[in-house]
Amino acid sequence: xxxxxxxxxxxxxxxxxxxxxxxxxxxxxxxxxxxxxxxxxxxxxxxxxxxxxxxxxxxxxxxxxxxxxxxxxxxxxxxxxxxxxxxxxxxxxxxxxxxxxxxxxxxxxxxxxxxxxxxxxxxxxxxxxxxxxxxxxxxxxxxxxxxxxxxxxxxxxxxxxxxxxxxxxxxxxxxxxxxxxxxxxxxxxxxxxxxxxxxxxxxxxxxxxxxxxxxxxxxxxxxxxxxxxxxxxxxxxxxxxxx
Amino acid sequence: xxxxxxxxxxxxxxxxxxxxxxxxxxxxxxxxxxxxxxxxxxxxxxxxxxxxxxxxxxxxxxxxxxxxxxxxxxxxxxxxxxxxxxxxxxxxxxxxxxxxxxxxxxxxxxxxxxxxxxxxxxxxxxxxxxxxxxxxxxxxxxxxxxxxxxxxxxxxxxxxxxxxxxxxxxxxxxxxxxxxxxxxxxxxxxxxxxxxxxxxxxxxxxxxxxxxxxxxxxxxxxxxxxxxxxxxxxxxxxxxxxx
DNA sequence: AGCAGTTCTGCGGGAACCCGCAACATCCCC
DNA sequence: GGGGATGTTGCGGGTTCCCGCAGAACTGCT
Numbered sequence: 059x060x061x062x063x064x065x066x067x068x069x070x071x072x073x074x075x076x077x078x079x080x081x082x083x084x085x086x087x088x089x090x091x092x093x094x095x096x097x098x099x100x101x102x103x104x105x106x107x108x109x110x111x112x113x114x115x116x117x118x119x120x121x122x123x124x125x126x127x128x129x130x131x132x133x134x135x136x137x138x139x140x141x142x143x144x145x146x147x148x149x150x151x152x153x154x155x156x157x158x159x160x161x162x163x164x165x166x167x168x169x170x171x172x173x174x175x176x177x178x179x180x181x182x183x184x185x186x187x188x189x190x191x192x193x194x195x196x197x198x199x200x201x202x203x204x205x206x207x208x209x210x211x212x213x214x215x216x217x218x219x220x221x222x223x224x225x226x227x228x229x230x231x232x233x234x235x236x237x238x239x240x241x242x243x244x245x246x247x248x249x250x251x252x253x254x255x256x257x258x259x260x261x262x263x264x265x266x267x268x269x270x271x272x273x274x275x276x277x278x279x280x281x282x283x284x285x286x287x288x289x290x291x292x293x294x295x296x297x298x299x300x301x
Numbered sequence: 302x303x304x305x306x307x308x309x310x311x312x313x314x315x316x317x318x319x320x321x322x323x324x325x326x327x328x329x330x331x332x333x334x335x336x337x338x339x340x341x342x343x344x345x346x347x348x349x350x351x352x353x354x355x356x357x358x359x360x361x362x363x364x365x366x367x368x369x370x371x372x373x374x375x376x377x378x379x380x381x382x383x384x385x386x387x388x389x390x391x392x393x394x395x396x397x398x399x400x401x402x403x404x405x406x407x408x409x410x411x412x413x414x415x416x417x418x419x420x421x422x423x424x425x426x427x428x429x430x431x432x433x434x435x436x437x438x439x440x441x442x443x444x445x446x447x448x449x450x451x452x453x454x455x456x457x458x459x460x461x462x463x464x465x466x467x468x469x470x471x472x473x474x475x476x477x478x479x480x481x482x483x484x485x486x487x488x489x490x491x492x493x494x495x496x497x498x499x500x501x502x503x504x505x506x507x508x509x510x511x512x513x514x515x516x517x518x519x520x521x522x523x524x525x526x527x528x529x530x531x532x533x534x535x536x537x538x539x540x541x542x543x544x
Numbered sequence: 545a546g547c548a549g550t551t552c553t554g555c556g557g558g559a560a561c562c563c564g565c566a567a568c569a570t571c572c573c574c
Numbered sequence: 575g576g577g578g579a580t581g582t583t584g585c586g587g588g589t590t591c592c593c594g595c596a597g598a599a600c601t602g603c604t
Contacts, residue, residue: 218514220507224560271463272528475552475553
């Protein structure tokens with residue numbers, strides 16, 4: 059077994075190293091990296107069949123690293139090992155996981171025992187091991203009623219970036235009304251009914267536009283990290299637009 | 302010396318324990334807790350002169366814990382030990398630190414050597430030890446030109462919570478135009494000039510209201526955690542308003 | 545007192561936004 | 575081919591927002 063580990067926190071990294079050494083007797087090689095670029099480079103120079111990834115690393119998300127790895131070798135088994143159950147990451151993962159790929163998702167707060175089980179399950183037994191809590195979020199996100207569709211998610215991103223309706227329309231190639239329509243269904247999904255707050259005396263307390271952002275951020279549908287990445291994508295689109 | 306440590310990540314916690322044991326020979330007592338409530342309770346039942354706090358813990362921020370501790374015993378020496386340099390936390394700290402209090406702020410990413418130095422500096426030599434990076438943010442926040450005034454910060458909070466102008470006016474006890482005026486100066490401070498994006502052909506690309514939120518979040522002036530706390534304060538104000 | 549700096553206020557107009565209504569266009573499934 | 579679900583588009587009007595102008599209040603400093 060050849061194992062690659064990417065984790066920026068040095069304590070967590072050496073912890074993973076210890077547990078891996080403890081769990082597997084047949085480790086042909088183990089490589090440790092502290093960021094996404096390092097992981098991708100390491101994977102290019104030598105093939106690994108098992109990978110442990112921290113989501114939330116400087117510069118590059120674990121999700122992006124996984125995407126690059128799976129693009130090169132779809133059979134690679136990946137265990138995601140993260141701090142929180144941010145919906146932003148979970149959505150990203152379920153979007154890039156290949157058809158029959160083996161992967162796992164476990165939280166850092168879980169006891170060591172569970173981590174060992176996950177390592178065994180994903181890397182040896184080749185089964186998907188998803189933490190209960192994560193599973194819950196994943197299911198909600200996939201649910202047609204409570205989760206956001208791809209289009210609604212796009213609208214949310216544009217909204218959080220601070221675009222106007224007109225700009226959204228231009229970016230997504232729809233009419234102005236089309237963009238507004240997407241916003242409307244987004245508001246509905248996020249639960250922005252008029253009677254949210256029991257009818258205050260000084261009129262409507264919430265501005266749908268900004269309230270939607272507030273809800274998205276507190277629920278973790280989008281986080282500051284994802285926002286920074288989306289900002290970059292917006293900028294590159296902007297410069298491409300002006301040929 | 303009597304030392305209290307609050308840190309939710311168990312790896313980091315035991316690391317702190319080791320380093321503290323390693324650094325100080327005269328430890329009369331050391332208590333470890335994994336959340337804010339535990340720390341406050343521990344501090345009530347037995348006096349400590351030195352405290353290490355993680356910001357960003359579940360339910361209660363290290364900032365709130367520090368506030369409670371300093372309210373009870375202003376001479377307590379506190380070392381903040383955090384992941385990132387979120388302006389949200391730094392602003393909170395500088396707001397609650399008593400006149401002549403001794404404290405320090407060091408990042409988890411710093412090498413062990415620096416942590417030891419900070420422990421010595423704050424707890425023994427009784428000097429303030431602030432990480433360079435943090436110091437930079439702190440200074441920018443205090444600067445009249447680039448940093449936000451208290452009023453502008455309030456406006457930002459209300460904005461990010463999704464309130465309407467009218468609701469802000471009601472909450473802050475100013476006229477409608479007053480609230481809008483605060484927003485205007487906020488926009489200006491955040492750098493929302495009209496020519497931000499080089500004059501796109503399809504009109505103004507950014508909605509000031511949402512763009513301001515975007516900038517605040519990516520810069521870390523406000524984070525999801527702080528937002529959730531502010532949300533609670535808003536709700537309690539709301540229910541108080543309707544007696 | 546005088547003066548600068550900051551904040552609050554009303555007024556008014558132009559722009560942006562929210563959304564109900566109604567008409568299509570797809571696509572899928574029975 | 576007839577529902578059904580989903581997504582797009584135009585129209586219209588009521589609301590909210592953004593902001594320039596100008597005056598008033600309040601601070602701290604000389």
